[in-house]
Amino acid sequence: MIRYQLKALAAICCMIISHTTLAQSTQITIPGFTAYAAPQEEGVNINERRGVAGWTDAANTVNFYFYVSNPGNLKVILQAKADGISKVKATLNGVDKTISVPAVADFVTIPVLETKIKKTGFYSLSLKGLERSGKVYADIQGVSLTGTATKDIQFNAKSWRRSASVHLNYPVPDNKNVEWFYGEIKVPEGEDKLGTYFMSCGFHRGYFGMQVNGPSERRIIFSVWDAGGEPESRDKVKYEDQVTLLAKGDSVHASGFGGEGTGGHSHWVYNWKAGQTYRFLMHSVPQGTTTTYSAYFYVPEHNEWKLIASFRAPKDGKYMGHLYSFLENFYFENGQLYRKGYFGNHWIKTNAGEWIELTKAKFSNDATAKAKDRLDFGGGSENGWFYLWNGGFIPANAKYGDVFERPATGKHPEIDLPKF
Known part of the structure; x- marks a missing residue:
C-alpha cells in the first residue's frame, strides 16, 4: 500500500514538474512584418500582408527585437x-549559425539556434543573406521562440513600427492668459534621423516645430486642428468647423490635412542643421468664439523672425492652453533608430505683458508606450535643457507622469517681430 502511494506521489510530482516546465517554455511568435532592415529598407520589403519579402540585397540585415x-x-x-x-x-546573443532555406512554395519551419540568456534586457535576432540560387534570400513569415526565457518576454506584435512618441507638458500658473509662447530646440549631431518631428510649441489646437522629411528636405511645420473632431477626411468637416488661413510667409506652403484629425497645415522648406539652436514663437488672439493663431520662426541666417502662417480657429475664443513639446518618429521603416532632441528656454507672455519662465515639465507618452508595444523611450533634464528620446531598443529612463525641472535663466527672450 505504501509502495503504491509513493508511486502515485512520484507520478503526481512528475506531472507537476512537466506542467511547470511546459508553462515556462511557451512558444511565442514574432510576426515577420515587425522586422527592421539595416542600414535601410531597400532590396527588401517589410509589410503587414507579406511579412519580410523580396529580400535581394546582401548589404541589408533583417532584424527582430524583443525584451x-x-x-x-x-x-x-x-x-x-x-x-x-x-x-x-x-x-x-553572440551566437552565429548558418542555416539553409529550402526552395519551397509554402513556409516551412527551420530550426535556427539555441542560446542561454544570462541577463534581462533587449536582444535582437539578426539575419544576413550569404548565398542564393534564386531571386531572394528568404521570405519570412515569423520567428518563433521557445524556452524558459520566453516567460514574460516583450515584443511588438503589431505592424505599427514607429517608436513611441514622447512629450513634455508645461504647467502654467493659474489665471494666466497665454498670449505668446516661446521655445527653443537643439538637435544633437547625428540625431536628425529621417522621419523625425521635433516639436517645440504645442497647444490645445495645434503644434509648431521642425521635421526631417527626406535625405535632402527639411521643414518648419505649423498646423491647427479643425473643430468637430473628424478623424480622417477634411471633406467631411463642415465649413463653419474648418480653420481658415489668414496669412502665410513667403515661400510657405499651406493646405488642409487629414488622417490624424483634420485642420490647416503650413510648412516652409528650410535646411535646418543639427547642432544649432532654433527659436519658435506662437501668438494667440481670441475674438468672440474664434482665436487667431500665428507662428513665427527665427531665421538665423537673416537675423529676423519669419511668419510661417496665421490660422483662425472656430469654436475656440481662448488663449493658448495645454502647452507642450514632443518628439515623434513618423517613418515605419526606421522605427528602430535612436532619436534625441533638446527642448528649452520656454517662456510665456501673458495678455497683461508679464513674462513667465517655464522651468518644469511633466513627461507623457502615446498609445504605443501605454500598450507596452515599445519600451524604449524617455526624457529628463541635463545641461540646462529638457530632453526627449525614443527608439534604439534601450530601456526607458522615464515613466508617465514624471516631472522634470531645469534651472531658470531669469532672462526672457528679446523679440522684435516684423511690421506688416
Whole structure:
C-alpha cells in the first residue's frame, strides 16, 4: 500500500514538474512584418500582408527585437521559404549559425539556434543573406521562440513600427492668459534621423516645430486642428468647423490635412542643421468664439523672425492652453533608430505683458508606450535643457507622469517681430 502511494506521489510530482516546465517554455511568435532592415529598407520589403519579402540585397540585415524579462534558455525557429536554395547567417546573443532555406512554395519551419540568456534586457535576432540560387534570400513569415526565457518576454506584435512618441507638458500658473509662447530646440549631431518631428510649441489646437522629411528636405511645420473632431477626411468637416488661413510667409506652403484629425497645415522648406539652436514663437488672439493663431520662426541666417502662417480657429475664443513639446518618429521603416532632441528656454507672455519662465515639465507618452508595444523611450533634464528620446531598443529612463525641472535663466527672450 505504501509502495503504491509513493508511486502515485512520484507520478503526481512528475506531472507537476512537466506542467511547470511546459508553462515556462511557451512558444511565442514574432510576426515577420515587425522586422527592421539595416542600414535601410531597400532590396527588401517589410509589410503587414507579406511579412519580410523580396529580400535581394546582401548589404541589408533583417532584424527582430524583443525584451527578455527572465533569463534562461532560448531556442529560435524560423518560418521561411525561398524561390531557390539559399544560406542565411543568424546571430543572437553572440551566437552565429548558418542555416539553409529550402526552395519551397509554402513556409516551412527551420530550426535556427539555441542560446542561454544570462541577463534581462533587449536582444535582437539578426539575419544576413550569404548565398542564393534564386531571386531572394528568404521570405519570412515569423520567428518563433521557445524556452524558459520566453516567460514574460516583450515584443511588438503589431505592424505599427514607429517608436513611441514622447512629450513634455508645461504647467502654467493659474489665471494666466497665454498670449505668446516661446521655445527653443537643439538637435544633437547625428540625431536628425529621417522621419523625425521635433516639436517645440504645442497647444490645445495645434503644434509648431521642425521635421526631417527626406535625405535632402527639411521643414518648419505649423498646423491647427479643425473643430468637430473628424478623424480622417477634411471633406467631411463642415465649413463653419474648418480653420481658415489668414496669412502665410513667403515661400510657405499651406493646405488642409487629414488622417490624424483634420485642420490647416503650413510648412516652409528650410535646411535646418543639427547642432544649432532654433527659436519658435506662437501668438494667440481670441475674438468672440474664434482665436487667431500665428507662428513665427527665427531665421538665423537673416537675423529676423519669419511668419510661417496665421490660422483662425472656430469654436475656440481662448488663449493658448495645454502647452507642450514632443518628439515623434513618423517613418515605419526606421522605427528602430535612436532619436534625441533638446527642448528649452520656454517662456510665456501673458495678455497683461508679464513674462513667465517655464522651468518644469511633466513627461507623457502615446498609445504605443501605454500598450507596452515599445519600451524604449524617455526624457529628463541635463545641461540646462529638457530632453526627449525614443527608439534604439534601450530601456526607458522615464515613466508617465514624471516631472522634470531645469534651472531658470531669469532672462526672457528679446523679440522684435516684423511690421506688416
